[in-house]
Amino acid sequence: MPLKGLPIAPLTGLLDVRSMPDLMEPGSLRWRQNFQTVGEGKVQRGCGWRKLFHSTDYNNQDFHDQLLTFGGTVREPVTMLCESESSAGIRSLWAATQSRIAKLNETTGNWKIMGTGVGGGAGTTCGGPRFKAAVSGDYMFFTNNYDTPKVHRLEQPAFDDELLSDIPDLETIGLTQAALVWEWKDVVFLADVVMDNERYSYRIVWGDYKNPMSFDPAKADSIAGYKDLNFGERILAGLPTPANTFLIYTTHGIWELSVVGGEQVFSWREAYPGKENDFTGILKYENTLVDFGGEHVYLAEEGPYVFSPYRSTPERAEWLYRASQALYEDLD
DSSP: OOOOOOOOTTTTTTTTOHHHHHGGGGGGOOOOSSSSEESSOOEEOOOOOOTTTOOOOOOOTTTTTGGGHEEEEEEEOEEEEEEOOOTTEEEEEEEOSSSSEEEETTTTTEEEEEESSTTTTTOOSSOOOOOEEEETTEHHHHHHHSSOOEEEEETTTBBBTSSSSSOOOHTTTTEEEEEEEETTTTEEEEEEEEEEEEEEEEEEEOTTTBBBOOOOOTTTOOOOEEEEOOOTOOEEEEEEOTSEEEEESSSSSEEEEEEETTTTTEEEEEEEEEEGGTTTTTTTOGGGGGGEEEEEEETTTTTTEEOOOSSSSEEEEEHHHHTTTHHHTTOO
């Protein structure tokens, strides 16, 4: 007897936990457990979790001991994972907790503590300061909205034997804290900053072109400067786009950054003024912003949304929304 296939849309079908049971189509499946969706869109038994860099001669690639014998006090949640690549093409994996930054040595399978004693001390929850990082050339920048931003030179001698060093130009311009850091078009940006002991949650500061350590606009031929967005909003996150622009998400809307050259250097446009749309679709949880095939997907207060330079307003992603109820029930 020939078998008859049953087409399944995983997120709008068997993972749809928002629709009422009596509204489901007859014969449809409702729940999935211990299954996974493969690349061809098929459902198979889940294979479970495997350790990071899984191998037979496993050492400490998953950072399970957190090197507590080298200055740690308590186990902390890992709140940042990122990759760096030097100008020589050497790639490295980094991990950070509230109080420590570590770099993986893939040859030995162990980690090296690059910085400790930051973030106000060890934290046992994810609610404390967490690091953001960005790479420009052979310089890797770290900031956590608590300590002064730091820099590390990739695959080069350290600054005065310090693995993480202060940035002299930031002291010159009075910048002591930043919540965000990113690199775009060979320029380093810092956002939601404290300058001269005053918080500017709506301010973006950038450095010189292809000169990562230079942030002083008084230097000759420097393009360094700053931009204040709407007063009262807070900059949450940002990502580049396929349209050769950069989208900046705030508590009030979405801004589009582009390069125009000349003395102006950058152009700023409020791509989506949330205040004019009852703040619908505004990014709520800043650590959820991801690039998905050239579009940005993130969690707003009312559900998952999608936005890109080719959309006039954020649109709720129904295929994600129907499967997100359990996530929002316990989301802090």
